[in-house]
């Protein structure tokens with residue numbers, strides 16, 4: 268039975284390969300457009316910037332909660348529900364504000380109590 272199903276799937280894929288590739292590419296494009304419109308609607312939650320979706324990024328508030336990269340998931344056309352669950356753990360920020368957030372986070376570990384760099 269399994270062998271028959273496997274053969275069936277192989278034949279199905281071979282027969283519909285080009286159509287399936289087109290469907291996947293379209294789904295990936297749709298998901299990317301959806302993410303970009305979400306980013307532009309929210310804008311940077313620190314400074315308000317909302318001109319270019321490419322310059323807006325999702326920052327995980329707690330890095331230990333991070334299950335994956337939202338942009339990568341969108342490019343892979345993952346389910347919207349999974350992407351929205353991940354977005355719920357984030358704030359939307361522009362590239363500059365994102366860099367500042369990461370610098371503040373890394374400074375927690377690079378500076379001692381007298382604010383002197385350790386390295």
Ligand SMILES: [Zn+2]
Nearest residue numbers: 311314361364
């Ligand atoms: Zn910003």
